Structure formats: structure tokens, C-alpha cells
Amino acid sequence: MARAPASNVHSGGRTEVRIVIAGDRGTGKSSLIVTAAADNFPVNVPPVLPPTRLPEDFYPDRVPTTIIDTSSRTEDSAKVAEELKRADAVVLTYACDQPNTLDRLSTFWLPKLRQLEVRVPVIVVGCKLDLRDENQQVSLEQVMSPIMQQFREIETCIECSAFKHIQIPEVFYYAQKAVLHPTGPLFDQETQTLKPRCVRALKRIFILCDHDKDGALSDAELNDFQVKCFNAPLQPSEIVGVKRVVQEKLPEGVNDRGLTLTGFLFLHALFIEKGRLETTWTVLRKFGYDNDIKLSDELIPTLGKRAPDQSVELTNEALEFLRGIFELYDGDGDGALRPRDLEELFSTAPESPWNEAPYKDSAERNAMGGLSIDDFLSLWSLMTLLNPVYTIENLIYIGYSGDPASAVRVTRKRRLDRKKQQLDRNVLQCFVFGPKKAGKSSLLDAFLARPFSVTYTPTTEERYAVNVVDQPEGTKKTLILREIPEDGVKKLLSSKESLAACDIALFVHDSSDESSWKKATDLLVEVASHGEDTGYEVPCLIVAAKDDLDSFPLAIQDSTRVSQDMGIEPPIPISTKLGDFNNVFRRITSAAEHPHLSIPETEAGRSRKHYHKLINRSLMFVSVGAAVTIVGLAAYRVYLARKNSSS
Incomplete structure (x- = not known):
């Protein structure tokens, strides 16, 4: 599998990235921005720059980036706080020649972000690398490791020099990348493993690409997958190379039929460890996933407006699909899905939908905690009544291939x-x-x-x-x-x-x-x-x-x-x-x-009904009286006409 090509199709649908830069006075914020935008170190730089826009072709994802400079003055702290709350990513700066500014990250700036509930990726940047004391050479990893352990929101640490043009574009590239291809939803840094929801999504993608359902991606299926995701085929030598890498590290990742699910997941973990998150994100987004690793809203049909006294039910088509799913996962044929069967059934959804209220404990289960076919379908009916869109979403996750809108129907009004x-x-x-x-x-x-x-x-x-x-x-x-x-x-x-x-x-x-x-x-x-x-x-x-x-x-x-x-x-x-x-x-x-x-x-209802009957009866009497009057008047006119003609 190749690295994703540059295209904002794979950038989560974003049209802009907003990066806010903050830090103590004199740490080089403004110089960093000007050097990145103009490719020149500024001689004179104002205390706070106006918003600076990097064009869309500045980085491979072709998403425009706006950089917001902030003031270091205490009296401007409220304005800084507002800018931080609007950020997609935050760049925190310290000066490599001023150790106290590094200490301030963990004693002031990072706690401040938490206090403001700013939950976005943080890039820590050591500026003025050229001014650091050569006698105090310490690796960045040694310096930052304790801080990163304490503040997991830090995505990347990097040192740079605006004066000597060292790693300036990389600062904002990492910030943009952290927004467009975030690590958090995919990977657990502590355990160094893929997160459960990421595994579930990749498993569903693997199953969708395993056309012959033999539990492995053949060379042809791997090539189809590559073309779908990256618009470019794999050469035979590349396929051999991919499988060799997996087999050396994980023998069960490849068998005689091709790349197994275990191998497929291992490859993605490898990409992420090597910093190639855009590869996994490209795959996820190509199959319709958003940044929360759930199917995008546009892939889930809406049901439109319905009257309050209308409800939603599964159609016969959906019920037949669910009966087939029940049989498929009832491996021992005992007529019940046990908890482990249900976990496997929903293993391609972001989570099992029935683990929490109101669905948990709302259906009959046997002594082993298993659901019969009636109880299984009953839970789907309950979910459809309470949240039909959630039902459709979960049907798609577990493999419903028909038109999603055909899975449910709106009933007639109760009135x-x-x-x-x-x-x-x-x-x-x-x-x-x-x-x-x-x-x-x-x-x-x-x-x-x-x-x-x-x-x-x-x-x-x-x-x-x-x-x-x-x-x-x-x-x-x-x-x-x-x-x-x-x-x-x-x-x-x-x-x-x-x-x-x-x-x-x-x-x-x-x-x-x-x-x-x-x-x-x-x-x-x-x-x-x-x-x-x-x-x-x-x-x-x-x-x-x-x-x-x-x-x-x-x-x-x-x-x-x-x-x-x-x-x-x-x-x-x-x-x-x-x-x-x-x-x-x-x-x-x-x-x-x-x-x-x-x-x-009720008594009030009976009185109201009696009142309406009286009103209706009165109206009827008025209508009859009026009709009699009109008929009488007409008859009188006929009489007068006859009398006049005879005389």
C-alpha cells in the first residue's frame, strides 16, 4: 500500500486549517510566522502580526492554512484565550536559549489549554535553535519526554531556527497534518497499538475488499484496494515486498491465499508508527469514515419529516437480512446468539449498540446470556422505534448491502x-x-x-x-x-x-x-x-x-x-x-x-363532547329554520306571481 497522494478529498472535508501560535514574550513567534510565509528572516517585526494565510499549494494536502499570532501581554490574555478556543491546532513556542520558557510550557501554557478546554493537537516548537549554548547539548527526546508523558495532547515536538531557516516549513506542516490526519482517533501512544474503533473500521474495510470471502486479500484484491484508495495500481514486485515485510514481522499476517486481517491491521500500525498517518486516513476516508471513525452523515439517509404519531419499523427486506445474519453468527446452531457472538457480529461497527441503556437488559436472554431470534429482532425493533437512523447506520456497519432507505418504513398515523x-x-x-x-x-x-x-x-x-x-x-x-x-x-x-x-x-x-x-x-x-x-x-x-x-x-x-x-x-x-x-x-x-x-x-371530556353536540344541534336547528324560511319565502313569491297574473 502506497502513501496517499496529495488531495483534499483525503483531508476530512476541511476547507481551511486554523493554527494559533502562543508562548512567552521573546520566544520567536512572529519571526517564525514571517519566515514561514515570506521565506525571509525579518529584521523588524511588529509585536503581533495580523492573520497570515499560507496558500493551498504550500503543503501536499492542498488545504489553505491561516496562522494566528497572539500577544504576550497580560492585558491581552482574554483575547488570546478566545483565539485558542477557535484553534484547529495550537503551536506553543519556547526559546532554545531560555530554559525558563520551556519550563513555562508545563507550568503555565499547557495547564491553561486544559483550563480553557482546548482539545486540539498541540505542537511544541523550540525556536532560536541557533542561539542555544553549545555546551548544553541535550537531545530533544530527553527534554520533551517527561512533558509529553504528562500532557498527551502534545502531538509533535520540533526545534527550529528562523534566522538560519532550519525546519521552519516543517513546523506548520506538522501542525496542519495533526489536524487533517490526527493520531488520537487511530493510535494509543501508551500501548503503541491501534485503537479499538480504528481496528473495527479497518476490519469492515478488509471484509468489503475480500470479495471471495476466503479471509485473505489475494494479489488481485490487494491491487483493487490500492486502486480504489490511491488511484494507482501496485506492481507485482510491490505486492511481493508488502507481503514479505508482513511475513518477516508477523508470520500469521500472510497465508497461501494472501494478506490476512491480522497482516492488514499490522501494516496500518506500521504506517502510523512511521508517521504515515495520511495513508490510513486516506483508506478510512475513501470508505466514508469521518474524523471520529464513524460513517459520514451523508452516507446515512435521513427519513425526512414525519408526524409525531407515526413510528418507524423494519421492512421485510431488512428482517430477512437480519435473520440471515443471526444464522451466520449462530455458529453452534443452538438458536441463540451469546454475548461473544454479538460482539463478533458488531465487530465492524464503532461499538456494540446494545451495551448501554436503553437497549442493555431490555430483552429476554437465556441462562448463558444468549438472544433467541425473536429477542434479537425485538432489540432491532426497539432501536428502530427509538432511533431509526442509528438502526440504518448499524445495518450498514454489519454488511447490509441494499438501499439503506429500504431497510425501514414509516407507519400510518395513529389517528x-x-x-x-x-x-x-x-x-x-x-x-x-x-x-x-x-x-x-x-x-x-x-x-x-x-x-x-x-x-x-x-x-x-x-x-x-x-x-x-x-x-x-x-x-x-x-x-x-x-x-x-x-x-x-x-x-x-x-x-x-x-x-x-x-x-x-x-x-x-x-x-x-x-x-x-x-x-x-x-x-x-x-x-x-x-x-x-x-x-x-x-x-x-x-x-x-x-x-x-x-x-x-x-x-x-x-x-x-x-x-x-x-x-x-x-x-x-x-x-x-x-x-x-x-x-x-x-x-x-x-x-x-x-x-x-x-x-x-373524563368528566371534562364528556362535558366538552356534550357541549360540541349542543352547538352542532343548534347549528342544525338554525340551518333547518333558515331552510324553512327560504322555502316559505319562495312559496309566497310563487303565490304572489300567480295572483298578479290571474288578476
Whole structure:
């Protein structure tokens, strides 16, 4: 693999690099800039130079560079701070003939950058090399090693002399290179290894280039890769040379079929160690990666605007692809993907998307931590509902080769579902409300087939549980339970569209506790009122949890009255402790599939509806009265006309 040719296609899409130069007074900042730009050492130089622009053909990447000089005066420190915050890279100067200015880097300048939260590459430059005392010759590595250990943001150290034109262009070349081809995302300086995200991206690129899928890049595949990335073929002797270098250092890097993944990764680590970061960055950018080593935004299709009550689901095409992926990674054929299988499956993505909330622990797993095909697809459905663009992105990472936009579909509006009295979605979302200690978390755990726990752990953040529910007619629906902590209801309902994404709401109470019942009823009225006010009414069900305990007095009477008054089903009694769920998950799904039913009606809503009926009736009477008047007037006119003609 050759060094990348000069082209700003491989510069991360940047159109300019802004380098800010700072340091103590008299360290040679301004002389350094003038000598670089004019190729002449200045006799008289102003204290602070205006912004200096190096033309695009100054360096191989052909990206214009602007150098910002800064004042060393204390009274200008605020302005210097603002310039540093706007920098793409910072050049810190010290004077080789003034050791105290070198000390100031670690005692003042580098801590100042951290204090200002300036997180860009830093180039440390020793100016006035020609003035250094010849009796104090110490290698740059000896001097800078302790500082670089303490301040990892230092990308490069270099010494120069503006007066004698020693290494002046190199200063800003290294600064520009640190911006366009940064080390940080690719390489861990401490361990001297490629960073995990870089390895994952290169592994995906390797797989894409391994056309015959034999686990090695043949000579022809290597040549295709070279042409794609660098627009130039490899000569047969170059291919032999590349493989020889790998084989000498790493025998398993080459086999009889070609360059292995191990060898491919080794080559890139070698390029980086030798300072040829532009080679690896060229490869990454050619395959669509940005500076965070994630696919560029333009490669991920956007879904455009959708109504708040529309959701996004996987298409049959995407589901078939995922079933094939499941079979591919279920190496032992036991019908489950274990954690190591999932890690391997997502090893070409920047990270496994399900290692953190809300996906972690939101699906059923077997005793070995494995996912069945239903649970695997359920997690994809949850991710698609919550973040469809993230789903598309991860599908691309794991090898989806179809049109990314064809992987998902936008469902019909829920309001239209209610009008048509049928559902147009395979993934249903149920909001689970209820007071503390009502049994909401236990219900979600039961949905994921987890054992009942007597230990109470309060839920402070929203939590999801997703699973497949078998329907009586033999079909399947994916049901997502979203637990809303009691303290989070007010925040949820502060938005007009908060219930738009809800297919059905569940209200759980402790059937042995009257106060729990009253709080659940208040929540039901609050949610129903919100739906009536915003037009996003949702079907509702009540669950009487802890049915193994004695009910509070008047429980049946109160619950019957409330459910009848609001026009919804009576509470469904369940006991997670005894494992008696009374088909609650199927009943939730069934109620969601009939979105025009089980919609509660509050007193205010009923009054509003009655008022609208009266208004409509009044308008109808006015219309009928007006029609009668008009007909009567017409008849009278006919009568007058006849009378006049007869006389």
C-alpha cells in the first residue's frame, strides 16, 4: 500500500486549517510566522502580526492554512484565550536559549489549554535553535519526554531556527497534518497499538475488499484496494515486498491465499508508527469514515419529516437480512446468539449498540446470556422505534448491502388507525404508568421471563422491555413496554406530543393498597385528560398487581365504578410473585390492535363532547329554520306571481 497522494478529498472535508501560535514574550513567534510565509528572516517585526494565510499549494494536502499570532501581554490574555478556543491546532513556542520558557510550557501554557478546554493537537516548537549554548547539548527526546508523558495532547515536538531557516516549513506542516490526519482517533501512544474503533473500521474495510470471502486479500484484491484508495495500481514486485515485510514481522499476517486481517491491521500500525498517518486516513476516508471513525452523515439517509404519531419499523427486506445474519453468527446452531457472538457480529461497527441503556437488559436472554431470534429482532425493533437512523447506520456497519432507505418504513398515523379501527404497525409501544411500589418493574421483568424478586429497587429513569407476543390467530406482534417512573410523569406530559408515540397506556396499582389505587386513578385521569386536550387519545388498561395479597376494602366496588365511568375494561388482576399473568401481555396487544376501543373518557371530556353536540344541534336547528324560511319565502313569491297574473 502506497502513501496517499496529495488531495483534499483525503483531508476530512476541511476547507481551511486554523493554527494559533502562543508562548512567552521573546520566544520567536512572529519571526517564525514571517519566515514561514515570506521565506525571509525579518529584521523588524511588529509585536503581533495580523492573520497570515499560507496558500493551498504550500503543503501536499492542498488545504489553505491561516496562522494566528497572539500577544504576550497580560492585558491581552482574554483575547488570546478566545483565539485558542477557535484553534484547529495550537503551536506553543519556547526559546532554545531560555530554559525558563520551556519550563513555562508545563507550568503555565499547557495547564491553561486544559483550563480553557482546548482539545486540539498541540505542537511544541523550540525556536532560536541557533542561539542555544553549545555546551548544553541535550537531545530533544530527553527534554520533551517527561512533558509529553504528562500532557498527551502534545502531538509533535520540533526545534527550529528562523534566522538560519532550519525546519521552519516543517513546523506548520506538522501542525496542519495533526489536524487533517490526527493520531488520537487511530493510535494509543501508551500501548503503541491501534485503537479499538480504528481496528473495527479497518476490519469492515478488509471484509468489503475480500470479495471471495476466503479471509485473505489475494494479489488481485490487494491491487483493487490500492486502486480504489490511491488511484494507482501496485506492481507485482510491490505486492511481493508488502507481503514479505508482513511475513518477516508477523508470520500469521500472510497465508497461501494472501494478506490476512491480522497482516492488514499490522501494516496500518506500521504506517502510523512511521508517521504515515495520511495513508490510513486516506483508506478510512475513501470508505466514508469521518474524523471520529464513524460513517459520514451523508452516507446515512435521513427519513425526512414525519408526524409525531407515526413510528418507524423494519421492512421485510431488512428482517430477512437480519435473520440471515443471526444464522451466520449462530455458529453452534443452538438458536441463540451469546454475548461473544454479538460482539463478533458488531465487530465492524464503532461499538456494540446494545451495551448501554436503553437497549442493555431490555430483552429476554437465556441462562448463558444468549438472544433467541425473536429477542434479537425485538432489540432491532426497539432501536428502530427509538432511533431509526442509528438502526440504518448499524445495518450498514454489519454488511447490509441494499438501499439503506429500504431497510425501514414509516407507519400510518395513529389517528388514522383509530378512524379506520385497525392497526398499521407490527411494533406496539405501551407506556406503563403507576405509583411507586405498584409493581411496574416486576411486570417488565416478567415480560422478559425474569424471576420474581422480593427486593424493591426504585426506578428513577425510564426503562424499556421488548418481546414478541403470540396472537391467538397465529400472528406475532412486537410489544415494547416503556416504564414511566411516577416522578417522571409530569415531565413527560409537559410536551403536547408526549402521547403521540403511545399505542396503549397501562396503569398499574398495588391491589392491596388503597392509596396506590387512588394514585393510579389520578394518573389515569391525568393521562386521559392530556390525550383529550391534545387530540392524542390512547387506549388504556388497568392492572391490579399483587393479586396474591388481600385486596383493600371496597376495591372491587371502586374499580368497577371508575372503569364503567371512564368506559374502559375493569382492572386485570395479576400476581408476578405467583406467575399468574392472566394473559395480560396478549390483552395489552389486543387492546392496542383495536385503537378505537378502550379509550377513557373524563368528566371534562364528556362535558366538552356534550357541549360540541349542543352547538352542532343548534347549528342544525338554525340551518333547518333558515331552510324553512327560504322555502316559505319562495312559496309566497310563487303565490304572489300567480295572483298578479290571474288578476
